[in-house]
Amino acid sequence: MSKPERQAPPAPLEYLRRWPIRAWLAVVAVFLYAPLITLMAFSFNNSRRNIVWRGFTLDYYVQVFQDQGLLTAFGNSLVIAAVSTVASVILGALTALTLWRFKFPGKPALEGALALPIVVPEICMGVAMLVFFTQVIPWPTSLAWPLNLGSIIISHISFSFSFVAIVIRARLASFNRELEEAAKDLGAGEWRILRDILVPHMWPGLLAGALLAFTLSLDDFVITFFTSGPDTTTFPVKVYSMVRFSVTPEVNAASTLLIIITVVLTAIALRLQGADVAKDAAGVA
Amino acid sequence: MTAKTIISFENVTKRFGKVVAVDDVSLSICEGEFFALLGPSGCGKTTLLRMLAGFETPSEGRILIDGEDVSRTPPNKRPVNMVFQSYAVFPHMSVADNVGYGLMVDGVLPAERSRRVEEALALVKLEGYGGRKPDQMSGGQRQRVALARALVKRPRVLLLDEPLSALDAKLREQMRSELSQLQEKVGVTFLFVTHDQDEALAMASRCAVMNRGLLQQVATPSDLYEFPNSRFVADFIGSVNLFEGRFEVDEADHAVVRAPELSTPVYLDHGVTGGRDATVWVALRPEKIELHKRGDGQGAPALGDAPDGHNVVPGVIRHISYLGSESVYEVELDQGRRVRTLRTNLTRRDQEDFTWDEPVWLAWHACSPAVLLS
Numbered sequence: 001m002s003k004p005e006r007q008a009p010p011a012p013l014e015y016l017r018r019w020p021i022r023a024w025l026a027v028v029a030v031f032l033y034a035p036l037i038t039l040m041a042f043s044f045n046n047s048r049r050n051i052v053w054r055g056f057t058l059d060y061y062v063q064v065f066q067d068q069g070l071l072t073a074f075g076n077s078l079v080i081a082a083v084s085t086v087a088s089v090i091l092g093a094l095t096a097l098t099l100w101r102f103k104f105p106g107k108p109a110l111e112g113a114l115a116l117p118i119v120v121p122e123i124c125m126g127v128a129m130l131v132f133f134t135q136v137i138p139w140p141t142s143l144a145w146p147l148n149l150g151s152i153i154i155s156h157i158s159f160s161f162s163f164v165a166i167v168i169r170a171r172l173a174s175f176n177r178e179l180e181e182a183a184k185d186l187g188a189g190e191w192r193i194l195r196d197i198l199v200p201h202m203w204p205g206l207l208a209g210a211l212l213a214f215t216l217s218l219d220d221f222v223i224t225f226f227t228s229g230p231d232t233t234t235f236p237v238k239v240y241s242m243v244r245f246s247v248t249p250e251v252n253a254a255s256t257l258l259i260i261i262t263v264v265l266t267a268i269a270l271r272l273q274g275a276d277v278a279k280d281a282a283g284v285a
Numbered sequence: 286m287t288a289k290t291i292i293s294f295e296n297v298t299k300r301f302g303k304v305v306a307v308d309d310v311s312l313s314i315c316e317g318e319f320f321a322l323l324g325p326s327g328c329g330k331t332t333l334l335r336m337l338a339g340f341e342t343p344s345e346g347r348i349l350i351d352g353e354d355v356s357r358t359p360p361n362k363r364p365v366n367m368v369f370q371s372y373a374v375f376p377h378m379s380v381a382d383n384v385g386y387g388l389m390v391d392g393v394l395p396a397e398r399s400r401r402v403e404e405a406l407a408l409v410k411l412e413g414y415g416g417r418k419p420d421q422m423s424g425g426q427r428q429r430v431a432l433a434r435a436l437v438k439r440p441r442v443l444l445l446d447e448p449l450s451a452l453d454a455k456l457r458e459q460m461r462s463e464l465s466q467l468q469e470k471v472g473v474t475f476l477f478v479t480h481d482q483d484e485a486l487a488m489a490s491r492c493a494v495m496n497r498g499l500l501q502q503v504a505t506p507s508d509l510y511e512f513p514n515s516r517f518v519a520d521f522i523g524s525v526n527l528f529e530g531r532f533e534v535d536e537a538d539h540a541v542v543r544a545p546e547l548s549t550p551v552y553l554d555h556g557v558t559g560g561r562d563a564t565v566w567v568a569l570r571p572e573k574i575e576l577h578k579r580g581d582g583q584g585a586p587a588l589g590d591a592p593d594g595h596n597v598v599p600g601v602i603r604h605i606s607y608l609g610s611e612s613v614y615e616v617e618l619d620q621g622r623r624v625r626t627l628r629t630n631l632t633r634r635d636q637e638d639f640t641w642d643e644p645v646w647l648a649w650h651a652c653s654p655a656v657l658l659s
Contacts, residue, residue: 178369178373181338181360181369182373184359184360185339185360185367185435186387188390192390196375200377201377
């Protein structure tokens with residue numbers, strides 16, 4: 001006679017078979033992904049009004065690539081994002097290194113100030129930037145492209161570099177100081193140590209920081225709205241102005257392209273970072 | 286064997302704020318020595334090592350390497366290399382790049398570099414591992430990488446910070462003898478820091494024992510063990526029974542110490558300088574005390590090198606720890622003091638000779654006790 005087997009506790013994935021969990025997942029999926037999928041689906045909708053489905057077309061993608069205003073805005077966004085990413089990664093990395101490496105008077109104050117752009121409401125940052133660039137340092141609007149994007153770039157750097165600094169600082173916290181001492185012991189000077197030992201360690205953080213800065217800049221609306229001029233529209237600002245008239249499939253198509261670009265970039269960055277982190281974790285453990 | 290001094294610490298003191306980590310240490314280390322800095326944690330041994338490597342600057346005093354004052358020389362300009370406690374193998378570089386890093390920094394050409402890297406890897410028995418990444422290696426192998434990386438630069442002195450502490454027991458035993466062999470092969474002076482007395486005794490040709498920043502004693506391992514100069518050293522190195530007492534007789538060729546905890550006086554076959562009217566301590570190692578039966582009115586054993594009524598006390602076995610190769614007996618004396626004695630189990634029956642609560646005689650030779658003045 002065999003006794004009935006004792007019921008084993010459910011494995012993590014088995015919870016997925018229970019209906020409350022399934023319902024929860026369904027709600028998450030609907031509210032998280034359904035809007036995105038709708039947006040993408042309706043970019044192929046063959047209807048100017050874009051309320052009911054009228055058949056498949058790629059016309060609006062063609063229109064996007066022919067819309068000079070949209071293309072200019074998109075180009076602006078990319079340039080702003082690229083420049084502000086490079087600048088905020090450099091500044092953020094240096095800030096993180098300084099805070100990690102040195103003790104100096106005013107360090108707590110600097111650390112607090114670093115978090116300000118993250119906690120200050122964006123609308124306040126936007127107004128502050130507007131006042132700053134009109135009253136304190138008026139940014140000439142007549143400069144040639146891309147110099148006329150200067151004020152937007154500067155404001156983007158000023159909020160995204162603190163995110164970068166915080167990410168890199170977290171990464172530096174896991175650095176084994178003996179590695180630095182070992183390099184020094186083997187004859188390396190400070191610059192050499194930075195290049196050969198510290199930067200490779202910081203690499204995942206630099207990458208994550210860059211990704212963060214890039215996406216923050218690319219999709220920023222509020223601050224950009226206050227600092228952009230008539231000739232310096234960015235993609236989100238342009239989309240906003242288009243939506244004010246009507247949500248055409250053209251807007252959907254442009255947004256879909258933006259989503260794809262961000263997803264691809266994120267995937268690449270995560271992949272690079274994942275490989276590095278895995279290697280590193282095994283090496284240090 | 287007149288060895289040349291390679292390292293001298295001259296009255297070196299290091300303060301961190303108000304804490305004195307190293308207190309007026311003077312020490313010379315000779316070329317080719319395998320030297321151990323031994324002490325409990327926080328005794329200043331690591332600070333001393335780090336000052337030699339250049340990671341700390343002495344607050345006072347000088348450090349000389351080959352007669353040259355290096356007290357203010359940065360670490361990357363000193364002819365010493367270090368094996369770190371965590372090994373500090375660069376995780377993003379291959380083994381060969383790790384080992385070759387110091388040479389690359391020095392501008393050694395690639396052909397010469399790879400030849401010397403191969404040589405160094407062979408020295409630590411890691412031939413063919415050059416292409417591996419540190420995460421594909423065990424802790425012991427990573428330590429060998431760290432060794433090769435330091436030795437490849439042909440340092441005047443190799444510094445090792447707790448070299449064996451991160452390894453498991455078996456590997457530690459093995460690395461002890463390998464490190465000794467390696468040192469003989471390369472002929473480089475090794476200076477290592479450890480808190481493990483066994484490690485120091487097994488590997489070092491000379492040890493410095495430190496406590497609270499002070500240098501307690503510098504001697505060969507056997508001298509440290511057999512002729513400690515203080516209670517701290519006697520107690521830190523190995524196990525010891527200490528008895529407080531005073532001199533009753535102190536002649537050139539013998540001395541007698543009366544210790545209240547022992548029912549008979551302690552007879553020494555040598556005279557002692559100093560300590561005539563002060564409190565002294567008699568140190569007796571457990572393995573130097575013999576156990577004899579006392580059960581059926583058996584009289585006190587005579588070991589023949591002390592007058593009758595000396596160096597033998599009665600007691601009762603209160604505790605036995607059987608450790609396989611030996612047994613440790615805790616014997617309670619009449620005055621209530623407990624004494625540790627150790628007996629090697631020479632045959633398979635030896636452990637049955639004595640049992641719990643058995644009355645015994647404890648006896649020792651006149652040359653066994655050490656008299657400590659501090």
